[in-house]
Amino acid sequence: MRSLPPLASLRAFEAAGRLLSFQDAARELGLTPTAISHQVRLLEQSCGKPLFQRRPRPLSLTPAGATLLSRVSKGLDLFAEGFEAISDRQQQRLKVTATNAFAARWLMPRVPSWRALRPDIGLDIMGSDTVLDLVGGEVDVAIRYARQAPKGLVCSEIGRDNYLVVASPSLVGRGPLDFTPQDLSRYPLIDGQWTDDFLNPPMWFEWVRLARERWSDVPDLAGHASLSFREDLHGIEAAIAGYGIAICSDILVAPELASGALVRVSSLALEGYAFIAAHRPNHPRQQTIKAFEAWIAECFRAMMSTDHQRS
CATH class of the missing domain: 3.40.190.290 (D-Maltodextrin-Binding Protein; domain 2)
Incomplete structure (x- = not known):
């Protein structure tokens, strides 16, 4: 059985990591920056490692965050392609x-x-x-x-x-x-x-x-x-x-x-x-x-x- 974190946390992390901004990720996903931060914290607790360097600014990915971002981005792309492939209204x-x-x-x-x-x-x-x-x-x-x-x-x-x-x-x-x-x-x-x-x-x-x-x-x-x-x-x-x-x-x-x-x-x-x-x-x-x-x-x-x- 696969042990996966919540999809909401993965989506929030992927957007924040790609844009290097909680505010821009929130704008893209229709959430608040606080909600993005909360989801990222949940993901960090789940994996036991920090994913972002929050200080000093600007926001940047840790080595673990960069590794995870690459894989999560590819995974979300595959999810989107799979859903599109079976959609009745493609x-x-x-x-x-x-x-x-x-x-x-x-x-x-x-x-x-x-x-x-x-x-x-x-x-x-x-x-x-x-x-x-x-x-x-x-x-x-x-x-x-x-x-x-x-x-x-x-x-x-x-x-x-x-x-x-x-x-x-x-x-x-x-x-x-x-x-x-x-x-x-x-x-x-x-x-x-x-x-x-x-x-x-x-x-x-x-x-x-x-x-x-x-x-x-x-x-x-x-x-x-x-x-x-x-x-x-x-x-x-x-x-x-x-x-x-x-x-x-x-x-x-x-x-x-x-x-x-x-x-x-x-x-x-x-x-x-x-x-x-x-x-x-x-x-x-x-x-x-x-x-x-x-x-x-x-x-x-x-x-x-x-x-x-x-x-």
Whole structure:
């Protein structure tokens, strides 16, 4: 007889491990972060080992957690495939990949809109900052984030973002605010970690470079950054929590800017990149993919129109 932990604990652990965030896992599964934490604790008690390093932040997997995550993810995929294979009402499914931040903060909140439009087509959303294989069929559609469209694929640009200097009102007040570089140097700063393949990434050193074209005597703000994150999600959460001033994509923090959870503190913005929908040329489900890409482009246009009216 198999000795297995509750499926709810496995699902909560898999989502938290994949997203490296209890809050994002809760959003994905329709639960609270407390419920995710409780289920993970139950699983840790069951196996007798910690699965996450919770301190210092950001959240990370222990070696045992990484080993378990690989196997649980494969197991849940097999469960899903098995259920789909025997389902009387087998639904078409579209595998979509995007960066972790875009998947969690932009795409997931709009899934109900897709379900209302195309209830016959389910979405398998894979957040990953690793480029997954479109040609080999690992995924059907990728939302790539780049200056230019990748070669050898059918691509359509959805839109572009800008990077704004933002902070929590609990740290800087509500404004209106337009800090000078000297003002910014008096606060803790949050920076991002970008790979070398991104040209002029929106980090503090790039902001300083542009600021020196506008002002004299600009301090080296990159050297003032007290926190640095590889994941955009973690940097955004740190800014919301009031840990420092960050440079964030206006697309990813649009809800917080609208609600006032974050405020813009400088008029100087950095140019971002393009969100590009891509699929392989010979994909057998061209019409389904075109419908998805048209929907996501329309969602983007609607969001930009709302932001323009608000401003």
